[in-house]
Amino acid sequence: MEYRRLGRTNYKVSILTIGGFGPGVYPDAQAAIKAVENAISEGLNMIDIAPSYAEAEIRLGPLIKKYRDRLVVAEKTLERTYEGAWRELKTTLSRFGVNSLDIYQFHAVGSLEELNKIFSEKGAAKAFLEARDQGLIKFIGITVHADMRVALKALEMFDFDTILIPVYAAAMTMPRPENDFRPVLKVAMDRDIGVIAIKSIAKRRYVGEKRYTTWYEPFDTQEDIDMAVWYTLSQEPVATYAMAGDIRLWPMILSAGKRFKKLSLEEQSKVVEVFREKGAKPLFPENL
Template identity: 30%
Template sequence: MNLRRLGSTDIFLSPLGLGTVKLGRDQGVKYPTGFTIPDDQQALKLINRARELGINLIDTAPAYGESESRLGPLLKGQRQDWVICSKVGEEFHQGQSSFNFSPEHTRFSVERSLQRLHTDCIDILLVHSNGDDQHIIQHVGILDLLADLKAEGKIRAFGMSTKTIEGGLLAAQTSDAVMVTYNLNERSERPVIDYCAAHNKGVLIKKALASGHICHTNDNAATVNSTPEHRDALAVDPIAASMEFVLSTPGVSSAIVGTINPKHLALNVEKALAVLTPA
């Protein structure tokens, strides 16, 4: 996969990134089927397979349970091969999520992530929004603090994983990148992507496959907002239809896809390559 530049930064990403929620958390998730958190051997096999397939972006967060703590040792000896994206703001403890956007907690969280990930710099750091995007940006000032951390060399790029159009646009104006939900079923945040494309800001896509639901074509929720053409494509090949829709959108830097199955990962890359290098 040809790498894509993250906005105006010096960071280059594979069009597909590996999400690691399932490496650290199996509670309070919204996947269509249950799963067992893989052991270290299985997790390392997945990470190595991702690298072999040309993926260089790995996405984690304190809110992903033990994900960061596990990735540190698992990436030993191959840190230079990966662009690590982590987050601040959301915590997950004893099965419950909580949010803290204060400057004190943000600095603590970043230092903790650096220790957990066994690195001296996080490539991309995003604010993990609770949905109140505008308040967090305008009244808490967390993006200003992340700019300071970037100047200190603790992070290379920063932005926000937003949940609203207004928040996404605000974040894009004052940071390097945004992460938005975008798939065949949820397209409301497209204006944020368009703004980023016009202003050379990075765009990371979450839930590109609707957390796996879009692959279950019998589930009406996965197809209700699709066009007739996309519904036909979904019926034939939901992964291919989703990859074409997301990765062909101008401005998209990379789409994060979470899986713990190496075969599913290879299939995702195969479908992405068909879009990125059409016959």
């Protein structure tokens, strides 16, 4: 497994990250725990998790405590107020039985209104800064899923250490300001911000039967997953890709990660064209 520097954090992280959503929602708790232990045994040393991921914190808390010295733990909160963020952080630390988290993130920020609330006098940012001063968290990050313009604005407002965004080939079948990750990656590169990618294997929004616990329809053959994961990991300065929200897809993603081959610009363009022919579309904006 390849490892990369996660921006200014200087953590050396595996190019694949354990995504907490899949293990949190999978019906079989023991199978979910086993999938995470297997990922750790394969060399993955970063986990991205949230209290909003169903049972994820409860199921995986003992594993995080057990492997704390080996894992870079990235947590996140949907709370936007000072009191709410403090309350949720303390609950998470208690569930994990640990003294600190490596990265704490504002989760799924979707609008300028949310950003303004976070950075208001009684906003969550104040709690994050206090927690960092007290050594409860080391680095501060943000995750933006739907609109890259919000991500760019956030990076103007605060000097984040990490950012988590969708970086996926299907977005480039119809680039729009909402889904074009390239300007965000440029800022991250210029300022040494660690980039965590999501949605790599997204094909489009579901059409018809929903076969996976991912909210989008994923690519689900080894060939397509190879192309998708290699495309994402070929974008600079992406450090790692958080695996999809269905643990049944993890074996193919792990295989792609272990065999990672950096794609040339020509090969990247070819992946986009192949996916376009297969009906791939950006997840945002919704009306595409």
